[in-house]
Each structure stands twice: as structure tokens, then as C-alpha cells.
Amino acid sequence: MEKILVTGATGFVGNYVITELLKLNCKVIATSTSVEKATSFEWFQKVTFVPFNLNEFDNEINYYEFFNKPDAIIHLAWQGLPDYKGDFHIQRNLPLHTAFIKNLIVNGVKNVTITGTCLEYGMQEGCLSEEMPLKPMVPYAVAKNSLREYIESLKKEFRFSFKWARLFYMYGKGQNERSLIPQLEKAVATKETIFNMSGGEQTRDFLPVETIAAYICALSLQKSNEGVFNCCSGNPLLVKDFISAYLKQHNYTIQLNLGYYPYPDYEPMHFWGNNKKITMVNKTHEFEVERRNRIAQNGANESLKKAAKSFNDASNSNQYSYNFSWMGRPIIQYPQDMIAMQELIWEIKPDLIIETGIAHGGSLIYYASLLELIGNGEVLGIDIDIRSHNKIEIEKHPMFKRISMIQGSSIDEALVEQVKEIAKDKQTILVVLDSNHTHEHVLRELELYAPFVSVNSYIVVFDTIVQDLPENYFKESRPWGIDNNPKTAVWEFLEKNKNFEINQEVDNKLLISVAPSGYLKRTS
Known part of the structure; x- marks a missing residue:
């Protein structure tokens, strides 16, 4: 049974990742800054929770032992989102995260999965594949890409498995209230008749957060494939069409006021992800889950x-x-x-x-x-x-x-x-x-x-x-x-x-x- 450390446990993605790992019978060591917030989640009594504030990182501490020697880490933590343009991503976050992950690798962790962002591709349009050159522009994307490059360089000196889960657009319960779907839900709940949004002509790639979490867990639990993986649907969809479909699915009646907000200046108009690599890994993972279940059944036969x-x-x-x-x-x-x-x-x-x-x-x-x-x-x-x-x-x-x-x-x-x-x-x-x-x-x-x-x-x-x-x-x-x-x-x-x-x-x-x-x- 894998013992996996999950950072950012109380975040939007962390909650779903931990839930998925528990379904897969993994031992979970969850960490975040707030014990109080952690206790509000259904999984709290099923994990080992270790409170930790990354801003208090001390390189004299062996964090591999501090977190009870996990087999793997899924590193989701990242401070300051959804502010993508703040220089703190490069000046503060990047040094902290590189030092923290290196500390774990040097002291013994052998399996590392970290989440990145589709913003690493910069302003490139069309179907984005992992082999493309990266052109990050905003500080958040620059910092994430620099973290990936640094961790990859450590493989020259240390032996460990490294997977980079490059996240595209996700949605689901618990998402940041400033995100598109939570704002829409709030407007419906307060009985607004009009929902203000951008023109909606952008092409994006959307996935439920549950699917994103399953992909991240699949990446972590397998060791045959390393490198960068787009966590995406592979299906280009106009934002206005995505919202219209969401309204229809939930039987909401609210008028969309298209063009009220300008388009973000840090994203291209039309892009989506190539999902061939993550689909292959996920199929292998599904087979592995089936195999493990069969083995357990045979052991009870x-x-x-x-x-x-x-x-x-x-x-x-x-x-x-x-x-x-x-x-x-x-x-x-x-x-x-x-x-x-x-x-x-x-x-x-x-x-x-x-x-x-x-x-x-x-x-x-x-x-x-x-x-x-x-x-x-x-x-x-x-x-x-x-x-x-x-x-x-x-x-x-x-x-x-x-x-x-x-x-x-x-x-x-x-x-x-x-x-x-x-x-x-x-x-x-x-x-x-x-x-x-x-x-x-x-x-x-x-x-x-x-x-x-x-x-x-x-x-x-x-x-x-x-x-x-x-x-x-x-x-x-x-x-x-x-x-x-x-x-x-x-x-x-x-x-x-x-x-x-x-x-x-x-x-x-x-x-x-x-x-x-x-x-x-x-x-x-």
C-alpha cells in the first residue's frame, strides 16, 4: 500500500486528490497550514494530517522524516492564486518550493508528482502538446516552469521518478469563488437575472476536477512513464458554449451578458490540450486498479x-x-x-x-x-x-x-x-x-x-x-x-x-x- 504525502491538502484540487487516493486504498499523509480547515473535510479522520506552513521552511529539518518517510509526494501547494501576475511567484514561491522538494528528494523520497499550468505555453494557440517549446509570460507560469526545470536537473544527481501534471481548466464544488462557475452559481443562487461575462469566444479545454484528480493520482501511482503530461480533455470548446451547456445541464435560467468583461491579456484566444499521453497513462492505471482488485479477491478466495x-x-x-x-x-x-x-x-x-x-x-x-x-x-x-x-x-x-x-x-x-x-x-x-x-x-x-x-x-x-x-x-x-x-x-x-x-x-x-x-x- 503506497504511502503518499499530499501538500495543499485543503485546496480545491487537494480535497479531490485525497478522496481519490483513499478510494485506491493508499495511505495518505495530508498537509496544509490550517488544521481547523482540514477538520471540515470528510477525509480528515482517514488520513494522517501533519500541519505545515511552507513559509516557515527550514532546510536544517529533514522533511522526509518529518512527514514519516512517504513513498511519494503529490505537490499541489502554491501560494497566492488566482493572482497570476504577482512577482511574489518568482521572488518568494519559487525559492521556497524548489528548496522544499529538493529537501525531500535528497533525504529519500523516490516518487515526485507536481502540478503545473497550461499558462506555461504562453500565448501559443491551437492544440498544445507536451513536446512544444514553452513561452511562459506571467510570473506564475514562469515560476512553475522554472520549478519543473530545476527538479528535472536533480535527476542527474538523485534517482527518483518525476511527473509534471500540467493542468488546464477545471471546475467543480469547492473552486475559488472568483472562478467562472462559482460566480455563475452565486448569481443563480442570489436570483440574478443577468450574468455578466466576457464575450465567450475564447476556445478552452475544460474538465471536471474529479477527472483532474484521477489523472494526478494515476500519474503518481505509476512509475513507467515520466515527464510532462497535459491534464486536459483534448476537446476545444468555446467558453460561451461551455456556460450554455452548464446552464442547460442544471436547468438554470439566467441571461448571459456577453462582452461585459474584456478578455484576459495573459491568455491566447484559442487553445486546448493534446491529451494522448495522459489518456495512455490513465488506461494503464485503470488496468492496474483492476489487477489490484483481482489480486485482493484472489487472496480472499x-x-x-x-x-x-x-x-x-x-x-x-x-x-x-x-x-x-x-x-x-x-x-x-x-x-x-x-x-x-x-x-x-x-x-x-x-x-x-x-x-x-x-x-x-x-x-x-x-x-x-x-x-x-x-x-x-x-x-x-x-x-x-x-x-x-x-x-x-x-x-x-x-x-x-x-x-x-x-x-x-x-x-x-x-x-x-x-x-x-x-x-x-x-x-x-x-x-x-x-x-x-x-x-x-x-x-x-x-x-x-x-x-x-x-x-x-x-x-x-x-x-x-x-x-x-x-x-x-x-x-x-x-x-x-x-x-x-x-x-x-x-x-x-x-x-x-x-x-x-x-x-x-x-x-x-x-x-x-x-x-x-x-x-x-x-x-x-
């Missing part, structure tokens, strides 16, 4: 879980995991767990994967090949006895260029010091435990190797399935068994280490696995 357990029991007794190889080396894993590891590695993109237990080296080769595709990272394998014939085969494999190995007990403290030396400059580390499966050994491995795991990465404990197999399951004598195995070690470890949690979604997804309750995510 007792007949499906019973069938999976029957297969787990029968297949383990027939050494099913020994049937597979990766790039020519036996891997001794279930295909389901291999796919789960691929998903984690692609998401985390670790600089280092530490695995205890080498055997034939298939998993080392597997992890190294994934890192090779990503283009970064190395694998460290540890085993008390690296058999010479396996060592030869591993070292001559083309993926060995990303692999190093240490022979010795994984719980030997001198060996752990060697691991510390290898890991000291690595930002993102994932650990896999698959050696001796006794409770005592695995618990000690967890204690020694958990500190290496970076926040939002994993320590994966294989063969927790031992606890779930029938009594007297193993035909040959083993030092582990029921109540003495990796799963019991996980249980004891989690009692004392609240910064790790079982990723239940992985269990619900796989069902067939040798590592149930073994995918442990570091949350802080």
Missing part, C-alpha cells in the same frame, strides 16, 4: 487458496523447484517467485542485491541478467560452501561481470564486515535469504542483513513454506521443520522490527510460492 496449497504440498514433495534453469544454470525456484522477484527488481532498481545461499548459481545469474537489462547494479552471493564445479560455471557465464561471491557463513561477523565494505556506497539494496533454513540461522541473518536494506526495498526470505507443509513431510532428515524454519524466524523478527512489514499483496498474487509471508518491505 478460500477455494482458490485451498487448490494452491494442494499444489504447493504435492509439488514440493516432488522437488518441483528443481525443474527450472535460467540462462543455462539451475535456479531451484518456483517460476511464480522468479516473476515476483523480477517485479521487485524492476520497481526498486537496486544498486546491489545480496543473496545468501548460492547452490548452482541460477538465481545469481537471474538477478544479474535483470540488472544488465536495467543497466545498473551488481549481485553479491554468499555461501558457506561454493562447490568448485558450480564456481567454474558461474565465473565463465556472461552475466558474471555483475556478480561477486564470498565463501563463508552468512552469519559470521567478519564476513558481514566484508559485505559492509561492498555495500557502503550503494544507495538502494535488496537482500535475499536462501541458505540454512533453521529458525536460529534465519533470525540471525535477518538481524545482520536487515540494516543493509534501503527504505522501500525488500528483504526476501525464501522457504517460509516449510511451516505450512504437512507433519513428517521431509523424507530425509533436515535440521528444520514445523516451528523451526524461516517463517517462524520472520515472525520473531517482525515483533521487534516495526520498520518492516509483510507485503500481503505479493502473497495474494502468487498463491503458489515457497516464500509465503517472506516478502518483507522496509517502510522506514
Whole structure:
């Protein structure tokens, strides 16, 4: 479950973004200056609210820790709107927002979504696409564009996902009273007979705020696509036609006094957004939501879980995991767990994967090949006895260029010091435990190797399935068994280490696995 920080929580868009995130079962950390205002929203009791005034920003504070180490930030806050022309946007807002976002990125946030404005395009007309050159004119648009450029430049130094949601025109309940629709609603409510407005000949792009909020959440929750995204309908519409349709939809009768106000001098007459990129992301997001719901349903399906357990029991007794190889080396894993590891590695993109237990080296080769595709990272394998014939085969494999190995007990403290030396400059580390499966050994491995795991990465404990197999399951004598195995070690470890949690979604997804309750995510 994603833990997302939302700034500007009590603003027009913030309210709808938080509501959407809660529908998606995200943990929300909401922040704004006013606790009193926040308590008026329906979502207040469902989020963690942290009051914060950006004007009191102090770079000596670690805001990543201050906000309880969120997985992502959706940055909506911006002071002084709807005054678009004030120099304070550049002189005050821009330095504050750049410093605040940089502070979060430097200290650990890995997923950043910020809202921009269609005014970044300046006075250009027609269908505006993200690839067009930008020509911001008003200070608000200049400041927003400068913020985007600065955050993009940080990607040269820090690893994080960055999405810029360029907002077009929106409407909905709670909008600023100076906006067009709220003024119209007020005129109707006070029984005015005439509504004064501009000539209405401008072409604009309108969307309900609920749709805008859904787009922003979709951008934040996906990590495959980065960059700038127009949050728009893609449908050009004259302002007077939009207002007329709104009146008809709500059965309002009020005369429009067109031409009463001059047209704004900071907007072109005719422009709308190209929505191809955001439509693609939203379709992917809808599929992802459907997938997550299905996984949750499968996890609650007792007949499906019973069938999976029957297969787990029968297949383990027939050494099913020994049937597979990766790039020519036996891997001794279930295909389901291999796919789960691929998903984690692609998401985390670790600089280092530490695995205890080498055997034939298939998993080392597997992890190294994934890192090779990503283009970064190395694998460290540890085993008390690296058999010479396996060592030869591993070292001559083309993926060995990303692999190093240490022979010795994984719980030997001198060996752990060697691991510390290898890991000291690595930002993102994932650990896999698959050696001796006794409770005592695995618990000690967890204690020694958990500190290496970076926040939002994993320590994966294989063969927790031992606890779930029938009594007297193993035909040959083993030092582990029921109540003495990796799963019991996980249980004891989690009692004392609240910064790790079982990723239940992985269990619900796989069902067939040798590592149930073994995918442990570091949350802080």
C-alpha cells in the first residue's frame, strides 16, 4: 500500500486528490497550514494530517522524516492564486518550493508528482502538446516552469521518478469563488437575472476536477512513464458554449451578458490540450486498479487458496523447484517467485542485491541478467560452501561481470564486515535469504542483513513454506521443520522490527510460492 504525502491538502484540487487516493486504498499523509480547515473535510479522520506552513521552511529539518518517510509526494501547494501576475511567484514561491522538494528528494523520497499550468505555453494557440517549446509570460507560469526545470536537473544527481501534471481548466464544488462557475452559481443562487461575462469566444479545454484528480493520482501511482503530461480533455470548446451547456445541464435560467468583461491579456484566444499521453497513462492505471482488485479477491478466495496449497504440498514433495534453469544454470525456484522477484527488481532498481545461499548459481545469474537489462547494479552471493564445479560455471557465464561471491557463513561477523565494505556506497539494496533454513540461522541473518536494506526495498526470505507443509513431510532428515524454519524466524523478527512489514499483496498474487509471508518491505 503506497504511502503518499499530499501538500495543499485543503485546496480545491487537494480535497479531490485525497478522496481519490483513499478510494485506491493508499495511505495518505495530508498537509496544509490550517488544521481547523482540514477538520471540515470528510477525509480528515482517514488520513494522517501533519500541519505545515511552507513559509516557515527550514532546510536544517529533514522533511522526509518529518512527514514519516512517504513513498511519494503529490505537490499541489502554491501560494497566492488566482493572482497570476504577482512577482511574489518568482521572488518568494519559487525559492521556497524548489528548496522544499529538493529537501525531500535528497533525504529519500523516490516518487515526485507536481502540478503545473497550461499558462506555461504562453500565448501559443491551437492544440498544445507536451513536446512544444514553452513561452511562459506571467510570473506564475514562469515560476512553475522554472520549478519543473530545476527538479528535472536533480535527476542527474538523485534517482527518483518525476511527473509534471500540467493542468488546464477545471471546475467543480469547492473552486475559488472568483472562478467562472462559482460566480455563475452565486448569481443563480442570489436570483440574478443577468450574468455578466466576457464575450465567450475564447476556445478552452475544460474538465471536471474529479477527472483532474484521477489523472494526478494515476500519474503518481505509476512509475513507467515520466515527464510532462497535459491534464486536459483534448476537446476545444468555446467558453460561451461551455456556460450554455452548464446552464442547460442544471436547468438554470439566467441571461448571459456577453462582452461585459474584456478578455484576459495573459491568455491566447484559442487553445486546448493534446491529451494522448495522459489518456495512455490513465488506461494503464485503470488496468492496474483492476489487477489490484483481482489480486485482493484472489487472496480472499478460500477455494482458490485451498487448490494452491494442494499444489504447493504435492509439488514440493516432488522437488518441483528443481525443474527450472535460467540462462543455462539451475535456479531451484518456483517460476511464480522468479516473476515476483523480477517485479521487485524492476520497481526498486537496486544498486546491489545480496543473496545468501548460492547452490548452482541460477538465481545469481537471474538477478544479474535483470540488472544488465536495467543497466545498473551488481549481485553479491554468499555461501558457506561454493562447490568448485558450480564456481567454474558461474565465473565463465556472461552475466558474471555483475556478480561477486564470498565463501563463508552468512552469519559470521567478519564476513558481514566484508559485505559492509561492498555495500557502503550503494544507495538502494535488496537482500535475499536462501541458505540454512533453521529458525536460529534465519533470525540471525535477518538481524545482520536487515540494516543493509534501503527504505522501500525488500528483504526476501525464501522457504517460509516449510511451516505450512504437512507433519513428517521431509523424507530425509533436515535440521528444520514445523516451528523451526524461516517463517517462524520472520515472525520473531517482525515483533521487534516495526520498520518492516509483510507485503500481503505479493502473497495474494502468487498463491503458489515457497516464500509465503517472506516478502518483507522496509517502510522506514
